[in-house]
Amino acid sequence: MLTTNTEFLHAELMDVVRLFGPDAPDLSHSFLYAENNFINTVIAEGREFAYRDEYPCADELEFKRYAKRFAKLAVYNALKTLTGKTMPWGALTGIRPTKLAYGEREQGRPFEPMFEKFGVAPENIALVGDVLAAQEGIYGREEGAADLYIGIPFCPSKCNYCSFITADIGKTEKHLENYLAALEKEIAGCAGLYKNLKSIYIGGGTPLVLHTEQLRRVLEAAEPFARRGIEYTVEAGRPDVFTEEKLALLQEYGVTRVCVNPQSFCNETLERIGRKHTAEDIYRAYEMARRFPFEINFDLIAGLTGESAAQFEESVDRAVALTPENITVHTLCLKKGARLKEEESFLEGGDMAEMIAYARSRLYAAGYVPYYLYRQKYMAGNFENTGWTKPGKACVYNIDVMEEITDNIACGANAVTKKLFAGEGRIERLGAPKDIPAYIAKIDKIISDKRALFGRA
Ligand code: SF4
Incomplete structure (x- = not known):
């Protein structure tokens, strides 16, 4: 439990307390600002910790930002x-x-x-430095630059760690036709919302769970946005849904990058987490995708239920041996909605440090560099997700989204559109309903709200 005399700091301070797990001691915090000094006092277990940090703030916004930073640091220390x-x-x-x-x-x-x-470990400071170096030439703000996101929230089955809105397609297929019709309408409604479209990303869910003709409808809707040479990713998804016919269709519509998402190469793990494919399917899907001129991304997850460090490390080795252009290493993150969260049986930290350290050294040694990273609440061991790339193959979409340097025009249920107001230093967000029938029912309003956000009502 934490009490503070400054209400606007409470949520931020609780984020720090949570890092230390359920056994963190109760804390009483107080804050005072005097003559450019941020004075934070923490009392716990009969001890008092007092911190004073001097920083002259230019305005109210900066004051709040630094008040949060120094208060968090005090509680952390x-x-x-x-x-x-x-x-x-x-x-x-x-x-x-x-x-x-x-x-x-x-x-x-x-x-x-x-x-x-702020106590960041030296290897993480170095990691951030490498990410910034890898983003050189891509990172940059440009008025009217945007990326287009299209969401397909359907999957062959639900993974036990997944908190996304996606559901087993067997249960949601009845909504699919209406969903596709609404999505086509929403994509068409994005015309004229940007000056320079930098990339297109069709994400999931598992977009390749769609039948070929359904997939064609989505690609056809995105066709007017897919200028020649644009980075165009389809998060094809789980290896069991790959077919030559669907991959040929992606090529026909100008897709340049596909994601094959193994998560693990260990068959026992794949079964345990509720996926309906094996490691052999990953090889089959990869070889099939390699026959096309796509760049390929693999997703791996550290900390999956019951998986040892040795099993995760073998997955890293197997992924590296296949030489995809990108490998994204996630740390298991359990939010509300994940079956595993309800079972509370996930790895709390344990071997995570070893797994993350192994993945980093193996990927560096194989010639990959980290090019984006982000963290989430409730990540096992408080680690991070890192995208790795072969030099010159970084995914522009991932950098734009993670650094929030472009507008994100997002279509589909649960998709969040973001409009940057760079001059004012703010971002406005517009989230579509998570519930698929609600998304379908409200599609006209979703489109008009989005166009209004971009000044195109
Ligand atoms: S494939 Fe991805 S989106 Fe689909 S259920 Fe598994 S984790 Fe969730």
Whole structure:
């Protein structure tokens, strides 16, 4: 439990307390600001910890930002002393550490001293530096630049760790035709919302769970946006849905990148997490996709139920041996809605540090570089998700979305459109309903709200 005399800090401070797990001691926090000094006092277990940080703030916005930062740091340092534990990202709890790093650079400072002050582990500071280096030439804000996202929230079965809205297609097929019709309408309604479209991303769910003709409808709807040479990803998905016919269709419509999502190459794990495919299917799908001129991404997850460090490391080795252009290493993250969350049987940390360290050293050694990263709440071991790429093969869409440097025009149930107002330093979000029938019923309003957000009502 945590109490504070400053209400707007409470949620941020609770994020820090959560890092230390359910056994974190009760804390009483108080905050005072005087003559450019942020004074934070934490009392716990009969001890008092007092911290004073000096920073002259230009305005109210900056004051709030630094008040949160220094208060979090105070609580983190007190908990570190009391528990003897440190966290890989120290007192940083946000989703996008790289955005903080860019923020420091924009202020004319190197980002490293701030990360050090916040207790970020040296290897993570180096990781952020490598991500920023890999984004050179891609990272940049440009008025009217956007990416188009199209969501297909259907899957062959539901994985036990999944909290996404997707459902087993056997249960939701009845909505599919109406969903596709609404999606076609929404995609058409995106015309004229941008000056420069940088990429298209059809994500899931599992887009290739659609039958060939259904898939054609989605590609046909996106066709007016798919100028020649644009990066065009289809998160094809689980290996059991790959067919030559569907891949040929993707090629016909100009798709440049596909995701094959093994998650693990261990058959026992795949069965345990509720996927209906084997490691052999991954090889089959990869070889099939390789016959086309696509760049390929693999997703792997560290910390899947019952999986040992050795099994995860073997998956990393097998993925690297196949030489896809991109490999994304996720850390298991359990949110509300995941079956596994209800069972509460996931790996709490344990071998995670070893797994993440192994993946990093193996990928660096194989010539991959980290090119984007993000964190989520409730990640096992408080680690991160990192996208790795062969040099020159970074996915522009992932960088744009993670760094929030372009508008994201998103279509489909649960899709979140983001409009940047760079001059005002703010982002406006517009989320579509999660529920598929509600999305279908409200499609006209979704389209008009989106066009209004972009000043095109
Ligand atoms: S394939 Fe992905 S979206 Fe579909 S159920 Fe599994 S984790 Fe969820």
